[in-house]
Amino acid sequence: MIQSKMKWKFTYRNPEENSAGLPGVTPLTQQLLEKRGIHDAEAADRFLRPSIDQLHDPMLMEGMDRAVARVKEAIASDQSILVFGDYDADGVTSTSVMVEALRKAGADCDFYIPNRFTEGYGPNKEAFQFAYDSGYALIITVDTGIAAMEEATFAKELGIDLIITDHHEVQEVLPDAYAIIHPKTSADYPFQELAGVGVAFKFAHALLGRFPKEFLDLAVIGTIADLVPLKGENRVLASIGLQAISHSTRPGIQALRKVCSIEGDMNEETIGFTIGPRLNAVGRLQDATPAVDLLLSEDLEEADQIATFINQLNQERQKIVAAIAKEAEEMVSVENGEAENVIVVAKEGWNPGVLGIVASKLVRQFDRPAIVLAIDEEKGEAKGSARSIDAFDLFSNCMEIRPRFIHFGGHAQAAGMTLAIDQIDDLRSDLISLAEEKLSDDDYQQVLDIETTVELEDISLKQIEEVNQLRPFGMGNPKPLFHLNHTPKEVRLIGSKKNHLKFQFQSQQSRLDGIAFGMGDLYQQISPQAALDVVGELGINEWNGRKNLQVMIKDLRVKEWQLFDHRGSKHIEKNLIIPPNQTFAAVSFQGEEQAPCDVPVIQAETVEHGDSYDGLLIIDLPKRMSDMTKLLSKLETRKVYVCYHIQESTFLKTWPSRDHFKWFYGMLLKRGRFNLHEEADLLANRKGWDKSMVEFISEVFFELDFVRIKDGIITAESEPSQKDLRESSLYLQREEQLKIERTLYYSTYKELKSWFDQYMNQRFKQVKEEVTNGL
Missing domain, CATH: 3.10.310.30 (Diaminopimelate Epimerase; Chain A, domain 1)
Incomplete structure (x- = not known):
């Protein structure tokens, strides 16, 4: 048994029988859409095919007409405009969109981003004083400002008009600004979850009087990187923005592609894990100005230089994070x-x-x-x-x-x-x-929201491609997590440090690769033929023109008990991993006192009913099969490690049949005597027997009073009583030992697991009944 590291929350319900099907999608995709609140064909079409016409009129946003008029007035009067931004990815893309839009409209403008370390977050009086001293008549904030009450008042005192564009939570009191453009202060605006760059994009649309498609490659970065819900307008901007950035000729984007080694189309993961972190890294370590300079650059050579610098900053950021994280973990x-x-x-x-x-x-x-x-x-x-x-x-x-x-x-x-x-x-x-x-x-477990359980046969290239129509995934539209129960055909360690797992799941018609990053420590804990429950993201891995189905595993578990086969192994300690915080014991039937990995040894006869261990090592074989079954009926465990070996095998010796006994006794009657010391080897060679078989037959006959043995000379009793071979304790003991070895040692893994299943499953059923009845 392997416990899942996270809490699995199965969020789906079985489809209703009278549920109307959505045209053009599979039942699985319909289930995913319904969970996202999409129940009719029109809504499904809008969700699966985002387009520009789904965006709202920017003039519906309160304050937009007043703000646009003020900017046009500044342009007409040759007044300088300062764009005041923020230092994260949303902030720098918002700043870039606003600056470029203003310049396209003919404005004289520049930008200012506060330093995280010396100025902190948001507008500040010192920066506004600098703007006044520099001759700016209008300040436009992007991705910040909605809480800048004192700063707004200060700007007014200076005689500077302040336009605030923001998306953060609105306070009880709004700043006294010339205009505020914020979805959540606009009762008539249909969508309130825009990112800062989304608000800036809307302003650009209103200012230029047309849809500014040239800013889509910037809008997608801030929208995805700021983790706003990817629904409504955000979904549209992210979806069409990904198409735009994938084909963008903007020097800054081209330079980022180069330093990040991005090939082909970008997706939300490219933005979230590659582009976004690099733009964020600048403001985390220093002034974020280079990030804006990169996005606004019109020269490819200049952009390459800035992108290289930003990439170096990101590498430095990674090292700093790693060093601090290590120190923090140790603390x-x-x-x-x-x-x-x-x-x-x-x-x-x-x-x-x-x-x-x-x-x-x-x-x-x-x-x-x-x-x-x-x-x-x-x-x-x-x-x-x-x-x-x-x-x-x-x-x-x-x-x-x-x-x-x-x-x-x-x-x-x-x-x-x-x-x-x-x-x-x-x-x-x-x-x-x-x-x-x-x-x-x-509550201390991370929660995985599982969309549905899928069968291996239901996973196909077509189905995954259809699920991918729900992209881009993100907040409000999470990448679907699927549950699969299957026994892997193969499990192996991969990676230069052998710290990842790769599974191969296979049925008659389907094959699925499973990748579990960072789970290499579970390799020794997964027994052969164990049915795995895995939760992960379905995807397609393309390599050399071939497309393979795969599941990126987030968590896994094994609900059933497990058998680990180390019979006869001389390297048990190398392959035996005792998980931390788990109780293991080794059981001996024959008085052994040492166990691999210094696991505490208990004697089988001392085990009491109800004893429980996370893992049990069986380090030697019982003398009777009933000893083993008795042990399993008393003890509760989820992992059994068979670690025993045999010094002298009974199973490998020839087992005499009744005809062997009959022939030997007839030979003795005919000859009258047999010298066990001198003739046993000769007889064994001539008959193709084992010498031990000759000795065993002789000892059984002696125990049954069929023969006399003195100084190695065997003679037949003149009037032996009639007895069955099974009346001999030696015969029964050898028969029992043969059964033990055949069942517990020389069996295949599948046979051994099947034998243990009888008793382990019976024990679990008993324990479950006891718990159910409150005992």
Whole structure:
């Protein structure tokens, strides 16, 4: 048995019999669409075929007409405009879209992005003062500003008009700005989940008076990288944006393709795992200006230089994250194999720009909410980021202890904070207490939402291609996770470090490869012919023109008991892995005291009913089959390792038939005597027997009083009583030993597993009944 590492949530229901089918899709695809709230053909067509005509009129957004008029006034009056952006991927793409749109409209404009380390997040008075001193009459924020109450007032005092374009959560009081363009402040706007770049794109559309398709390659980056729900307008911008960026001639995109070695069409994973992290890396380590310069560059050579620089920054960011993550992991207090309910780690010298990534790594590794803080001894403060698990609302719980913080903000799963150094320990204690009060053990497991269970025969190239019509996947439209139960034909370790698993699932008509990254430690725990439950993403792997079906496995489990065959092995310890936090025991029937890997040895006769172990090593063979069956009826375990060997085999010796006994006795009557010492070898050679068989026949006859043996001379009794061979204890003992070896040692794996199944499954049924009846 292998426990799943995550909690599996089967979210599907069986289709209703009277459910109307959607034209042109398989029942599986229909099920996926219905789960996303799509129940009719028109809605399905709009979802599967996103198009520009599904986008809303940007003028429906409140403040848009006033903002556009102000920009046109600035252009007509030769007033300079400053675009104030943010330092993440959404922020830099929003800035690029706005700047390019303004320039196309004829504006004199430039951009400003605050430094994460010296200015923090969002507009600030110093930057606005700089804008005033530099002669800017109009500031347009992108992807920021909705909470800038004081800064808006300050801009007004300076005589600068402020247009705020943003998408973040709206506060109770709005800034006193010239205009605010925000989906959530626009009652008449049909879609409220646009990313910052989506709002900027809408502004560009309204300003230019046409659909600005040239900005789609930028809009898709911010939309996907900022993890907004990929539905409604976001789905349209992401879908058509992926087509645009795949064929973009923008020098900055071409340069990113080159440094990232991107070939062919891009998809949401290219953006999320390749493009987005590189643009984010700039602002995490320094001023984010180069990221905007790259996207706005019109010169390929210049773009190549900037992209190379950004790629180097990303590599540096990866090293910094790895180093801090390693230090943070070592600082996590672990007892009984588990971390504290909430992780809070802090150290001087950590880069604040990457602490959110480190916190995410800690959450994935330990399944605990995590806060990672960088200590500033001079200020006496600690500043950092937090990430959480689904069951623990980080924002609401931290708000219960709000006085601990100097600054705090965020939402349920992510937050940023500043606090005094002497508050760190109290913060940790408070959050641990809140978690203990509100969470159960199950809450600390990551949850996998499973779309449906599929049979191997139902997985086809056509079906996967149809599922891929639901792309782009992301927030609000997660990549479907499927459950499959099948016995793999092959399991092997792959990767340079042999830390990944590859499975081959096969039926008469289908073949599916399974890849489980980072699960190489389970290799020794998967027994042959074990039926695996796997949860993963279905996909197509193309290699040398061939398309192979594959499932990228996120988690797996084995529900049944498992048998591991190490019979006769001289290298058991190399192949035997004792999982941490599991209780193993070795059982001996014949007084053995040593077991592989120093597993504690118990004697079979001391096992009591109800004894339970995660794994059981059987290190020698019983003298009677009933001893083994008795052991299995008492003891509960999910893993059995047969580790016994045989010094002298009974099975490999010739077993005498009744005709052998009859012939030997007739020969003795005819000759009158037989010298066991001198003639046994001769007789064995002449008859093709084994010498031990001659000796065994003689000992059985002696036990049954058929013969006398003295000094190795065998003579027949003159008047022996009639007895059956099975009345001999030696005969029965040899028969029993033969059965034991044939069943438990010389059987095939399949035969041995089948024999154990009789008793193991019976035991599990008994245990289940006891639990059901409350015993």
